[in-house]
Amino acid sequence: MSGQVWVYSESEPVANEVATAAAAVAQGASAEVRMVDIGSVRPATRGSGGRLLLKGPAGHEVSPAVAAEALARAAKDLAPLAVLLGATRDGREVASRLAAKLGIGCMAEVAGLASDGQGMTGERNVFAGKVVAKVRCQFPAVATVKVGAYPKAAAQPGESQEKDVGPVSDQTKTVGREKKPAGAVDLRSAKVIVSAGRGVKKKEDLAILAELATAMRGALGCSRPLSADLGWLPEEHHIGLTGVTVKPDLYLAVGISGQLQHVAGMKDSKVVASINTDKDAPIFQASDYGIVGDLYQVIPALERALAARR
Amino acid sequence: MKIAVCVKHAVDEAELKIGPGGSPLLAGAAGKMSTFDKNAVEEGLRLKAAHQGEVVVFMVGGTESKKTLKEALAMGADRGVLVTADTVAIDALRTATMLAAAMKRSGRFDVVICSEGASDTYTGQVPPMVGELLGIPYVGYARKIEIDGKAAKIERSLEDSVESVEAAVPFATSVVSEINDPRYPTLIQIMQASKKPVEELNGEEIAPAGSRRGVEVLSMSSQPTARKHVMIDGSPDEAAAKLLDALSKEGVLK
Ligand SMILES: Cc1cc2nc3c(=O)[nH]c(=O)nc-3n(C[C@H](O)[C@H](O)[C@H](O)COP(=O)(O)OP(=O)(O)OC[C@H]3O[C@@H](n4cnc5c(N)ncnc54)[C@H](O)[C@@H]3O)c2cc1C
Ligand SMILES: Nc1ncnc2c1ncn2[C@@H]1O[C@H](COP(=O)(O)O)[C@@H](O)[C@H]1O
Numbered sequence: 323m324s325g326q327v328w329v330y331s332e333s334e335p336v337a338n339e340v341a342t343a344a345a346a347v348a349q350g351a352s353a354e355v356r357m358v359d360i361g362s363v364r365p366a367t368r369g370s371g372g373r374l375l376l377k378g379p380a381g382h383e384v385s386p387a388v389a390a391e392a393l394a395r396a397a398k399d400l401a402p403l404a405v406l407l408g409a410t411r412d413g414r415e416v417a418s419r420l421a422a423k424l425g426i427g428c429m430a431e432v433a434g435l436a437s438d439g440q441g442m443t444g445e446r447n448v449f450a451g452k453v454v455a456k457v458r459c460q461f462p463a464v465a466t467v468k469v470g471a472y473p474k475a476a477a478q479p480g481e482s483q484e485k486d487v488g489p490v491s492d493q494t495k496t497v498g499r500e501k502k503p504a505g506a507v508d509l510r511s512a513k514v515i516v517s518a519g520r521g522v523k524k525k526e527d528l529a530i531l532a533e534l535a536t537a538m539r540g541a542l543g544c545s546r547p548l549s550a551d552l553g554w555l556p557e558e559h560h561i562g563l564t565g566v567t568v569k570p571d572l573y574l575a576v577g578i579s580g581q582l583q584h585v586a587g588m589k590d591s592k593v594v595a596s597i598n599t600d601k602d603a604p605i606f607q608a609s610d611y612g613i614v615g616d617l618y619q620v621i622p623a624l625e626r627a628l629a630a631r632r
Numbered sequence: 633m634k635i636a637v638c639v640k641h642a643v644d645e646a647e648l649k650i651g652p653g654g655s656p657l658l659a660g661a662a663g664k665m666s667t668f669d670k671n672a673v674e675e676g677l678r679l680k681a682a683h684q685g686e687v688v689v690f691m692v693g694g695t696e697s698k699k700t701l702k703e704a705l706a707m708g709a710d711r712g713v714l715v716t717a718d719t720v721a722i723d724a725l726r727t728a729t730m731l732a733a734a735m736k737r738s739g740r741f742d743v744v745i746c747s748e749g750a751s752d753t754y755t756g757q758v759p760p761m762v763g764e765l766l767g768i769p770y771v772g773y774a775r776k777i778e779i780d781g782k783a784a785k786i787e788r789s790l791e792d793s794v795e796s797v798e799a800a801v802p803f804a805t806s807v808v809s810e811i812n813d814p815r816y817p818t819l820i821q822i823m824q825a826s827k828k829p830v831e832e833l834n835g836e837e838i839a840p841a842g843s844r845r846g847v848e849v850l851s852m853s854s855q856p857t858a859r860k861h862v863m864i865d866g867s868p869d870e871a872a873a874k875l876l877d878a879l880s881k882e883g884v885l886k
Contacts, residue, residue, distance in 0.1 A: 386760075387770065411748075411756075411773050411790050418760035419770070421725055427846040428724060430755035448852065449752055450645040453656050456850040463847075493769035494803075497785075498796035513886070539886055551810050557791065563754060571884040582645050589857045593884045595875060610860040611878055613871045623872035631876065 325353040325403035325461075328374065330393060330416070332384065334366040336408035341368070341475035343435045343467045344406050350437030351461070353403055356483065360384045360392050372480030374400075378487040386412050388490045390419035395487040397424060402462065404442055406435075409466035417466045427459035433471035451563055451586025470510060470567055505556035507541040514540025515570045517561060517588070520547050521577015521598065521617055525554045530621050531576060537628050543568065545578050562587035577617050580605025597621070633685035633779075633801075636741040637676040638731055638762065639704050640719070641697030642666040642752035654853045658720055665700040668747030670707075670814035671807050675777060676745050677708045678812060683779060686710040688738060692717050692730045692835060706817035706825035713738060717835030723846035724753075726839070728761030733839040735766065743784075744804035748773055756806070763804035771797045772806040 327348045331337035337357065344355045356374040357367045361384055363375055376392045384392075393405060393416070405420060407413040409431040421428035432444025441460040446468070448455045459465070509515060516535040518528055528542070535542045542559065549560040561568055563583040573591035577598065578584060585608045588594065595611040596603075597620050606612040613620055647662040676687040689704040689712040691697055697719075701712045715730045735741055744766065746759035756772075763770030775794070776787040779801065788795040789808050817825070864874045879885040 386772075390764075411788075414756040415760045415770070415772050418724070418757040419764045421757070422728065422761040422764040425725070425844065428757055429847050430724070430753075430757055443850065447754075449643060449648055449656065450754075452645055452648060452650075453852050453854045455852045457847050458850050459847045460845055494771055494797050494799040496795055496797050500794045502790075502792050502794060504792065514884070550808070564749075572879060572882075593879065593882050594859065595879065606861065606863070608857070608859060610862060610882075611875055612861070612863045613875060614863065614865075615868060615871060619868040620872060623868035624875070626869065627872040627876050 325351060326356050326400070327351070327353050328356050328358050328393070328397075328402045328405045329407075330358040330360070330389065330405065331408035331410065332389065332412050332416075333408060333410055334364055335474065336410060336413070336469055337367045338474035339469065339472045340406050340408050340467045342472040343433075344404075345475065346435050347404055347406070347437045347442050350442075351403055351439050354480070356402070358393070360389055368475060368477035373482045375482070375484045376487050377484060379490045383496065385492050385494065385496060386415035386419065387492050387494065389416045390423065391490045392487050393420050394423040395490075396485050397462070400485065404461060405464045407464070407466050409468050413466055417464050421464040424462070424464075427463050429457050429459050429463065429465035431468045432457065432465055433468045435465070435467065447563065447586055450582035451589070452582050503556045505558045509541055509543050509559065509561065509566050509568050512541040512568070512570050514538045514572045514574070515543045515561075515568055515588075515591075516540055516574045516576060517543040517545070517578060518548055518555075518576055519545040519578030519584075522548070525552070527618075528554060530625075534621055534625055534628075537625060538572070538574075540570070540572070545584050575605050575609070576621065578605055579603050580608050633679060633683040633743065634739065634741045635676045635679055635685060635687045636690055636735055636738075636744045637669075637672050637687060637704070637709065638690050638744070638746040638758065639669045639673060639700060640666040640750045640752075641691065641693045641700035642750050643720075645752060650854045654855060656852055656854060663696060663700065665703050666747065667751040668749065668807065668809050669704075671809050671811055672745045672747045673704050673707050673709060674812045674814040675807050676743075677815070679743060679777070679779065685742070688713060688741075690731050690734055691715065692727050693719050698830070701830060702822075702825045703817070705828045705830075706822045707815060708817075708821070709828075711828055712830040713833065714830060715833045715835045715838065723848075724755050724757035725761055726841065726844075726846055728758045728765055729839045730835045731758070731762050732765035734833055735762075737833070737838065740802065742802045743779070744768070744802075746804070746806045748806045748808050759804065759806035766804060769799040769803040770805070771799050771803060774805045774807050775811050777805065777807075777811070
C-alpha cells in the first residue's frame with residue numbers, strides 16, 4: 323500500500339516545516355508526501371515528494387472555511403492517511419473543521435511525529451507546558467504541527483497531481499486586513515534575550531531594557547500581557563505557550579512573574595537569570611540566577627557594570 | 633438574541649501535583665474556570681446588554697465542574713446546561729459533538745461563543761468544530777464583535793495581522809483575551825447563582841461515541857529543567873557585578 327500524507331499551510335514557510343514532520347510520518351507508514359496548494363500553485367512551498375493542486379476555489383484568498391471544505395472534498399475521494407497542517411491560528415481552524423467534516427481525530431500542536439503504520443504519534447504540551455503528553459491517532463487522521471519545532475524541508479522532486487473539487491463558497495466575507503506592527507528581530511535565533519514583564523510600569527520604560535539588550539548584543543522579548551493586551555511590543559515578541567519558543571544562551575527575565583504559560587516558551591534556554599521585587603515569584607524556580615530587587619535600580623546598575631567592563 | 637457560551641472546568645495547572653514517576657496526579661486534581669472562558673462569558677453578557685435575550689452556558693464535564701458553571705451564572709448568565717462526561721478521557725471532536733448536540737436540543741442560538749483555547753489543553757479545536765457541527769458560519773480569534781440586526785462584523789486577531797470579517801447571524805466564534813475585561817461577580821450574585829436553572833444531560837446518551845476512537849493519550853510526563861537557583865544579594869551595583877561575573881563564567885555573555 324502506498325498512501326499519502328498531505329501537507330497544507332496558508333503560510334509558505336510553515337508549510338515547509340510541516341513537510342519535514344510529514345516526511346517522518348510518511349517514512350513510518352511507507353507513504354508519500356504531497357504538498358497541497360489550493361486554488362493556485364505556490365512555488366515557494368517545496369516539501370518532499372510531490373504536489374497536489376486542488377482546483378475549484380476561486381481567487382487567491384483562501385479562508386480557513388474554504389481550505390477546510392476543499393481539503394475535505396479531496397480527502398473523501400483520494401483518502402490520504404493523514405493531513406498535516408501548521409499550528410498557526412488559521413491552521414488550527416482549518417484542521418479542526420476538516421476533522422469535524424470527516425469525523426476523524428485531530429492531534430493538536432504536536433512535535434516528534436512518527437508513525438507505526440496504522441496511525442501516528444506525537445508529543446504536545448499540556449497543562450501550560452508543565453506536562454508533555456504523548457498522543458496517538460489511528461489513520462486516517464489530521465494533525466497540526468507546532469510552529470518552529472521542525473527545520474524547513476529541502477526541495478525534492480516528485481510527482482504533480484491535480485484534483486478538481488469544484489467551486490467552494492464561503493459563508494463569511496473578509497472585508498479588510500491590517501498588518502500588525504512587525505518586529506525587527508527574530509527571537510528564535512537570538513543568543514541573548516532580555517525579556518520584559520508587567521513589572522515594567524509604562525511603555526517608555528522599555529527603552530532601558532532595550533538599551534541593556536543592545537549592550538548584551540541581544541534582543542528584547544516580553545510576556546504576553548505586554549504585547550497582546552497592552553500592545554507595547556509587536557506580538558511576535560511575546561514568549562510562551564501562545565507566543566514563540568526560544569532557546570537562547572542567556573534569558574534575562576525582568577519583572578516577569580514566571581507563570582507556567584510563559585516558562586513553557588523559555589525553559590530550554592541555557593542559562594536563565596531573573597530580576598523581580600517579589601522573592602516568592604515563581605520565575606526564581608525556573609532560574610539559575612535571581613536578584614530580588616527593583617528593575618528600575620538593577621537594570622541601570624547592570625548597564626553601568628557592563629560599560630565598566632568594556 | 634439567544635447566546636450560547638461554552639465554558640470549561642479546566643485542570644488548575646498551577647495546583648497540579650506531579651507524582652514520583654513524573655506523571656501528573658489528575659485524579660481529584662483542583663479545577664477552575666478555563667482562563668479565557670471568562671472573556672467568553674463577559675462577551676456574551678455584553679452582547680445581551682446591547683441586544684436583550686438570554687445567555688446560556690454549556691459545559692461538558694464531570695459533576696465537580698458545577699462549581700465553574702455556578703461561577704458563570706454568578707457573572708450573569710441566565711441558565712446552564714451540564715453535559716456529563718470525563719473530559720480527560722475524550723478528545724476535542726467528541727467534546728464538540730456533545731456541545732453541539734446539547735445546543736441543538738435547546739433550540740437555535742444566534743451567537744455561540746467559545747474562547748480561543750482552554751487553559752489546560754489549549755487545542756483551539758473545540759470552537760471551530762462546534763461551528764462546523766452546527767453548520768453555521770465560524771469566525772475565530774475575535775478581538776471585537778459588533779452585531780447590527782442580522783449582520784455581524786468581527787475583527788480576527790491573527791499572528792501578524794487583524795482581519796475584518798462579515799458574517800450573518802447565526803454564527804459561532806472564539807474570543808481572545810484582549811476582547812474585554814471579565815467582571816467579578818458580587819457576593820449577592822454568587823448567592824443568587826444557586827437559584828438559576830441548570831439542566832443536566834448525559835454525554836453518552838445525547839452523543840453516543842460509537843466505534844470512533846479519536847485522539848488517545850498514551851502517556852504524560854513532567855520533566856522539569858534542572859536550574860541552579862542561585863540567589864544574588866547585595867546593593868543593586870553589587871548584585872549587578874556578581875551577576876555579570878556569574879554569566880561570564882557560564883560563557884553566555886559575549
Ligand atoms: C491559555 C493561556 C496562554 C498563555 N500564554 C502566555 C504566553 O505565551 N506567554 C506569556 O508570557 N503569558 C501567557 N499567558 C499569561 C500568563 O498566564 C501570565 O498571566 C503572564 O505571563 C504574566 O505576565 P507577567 O509575568 O509579565 O505579569 P505579572 O504576572 O503581573 O508579573 C509581574 C511581575 O513583576 C514583578 N514586579 C513588579 N514591579 C517590579 C519592579 N519594579 N521590578 C522588578 N519586578 C517587578 C512582580 O513581582 C511580578 O512578579 C497565558 C495564559 C493563558 C491562560
Ligand atoms: N469541556 C468543555 N466544555 C465546554 N466548553 C469547552 C470544553 N472544552 C472546550 N470548550 C470550549 O472551547 C474552547 C477552546 O478549548 P480547546 O479547543 O480545548 O482549546 C474553550 O475555551 C471553551 O470555550
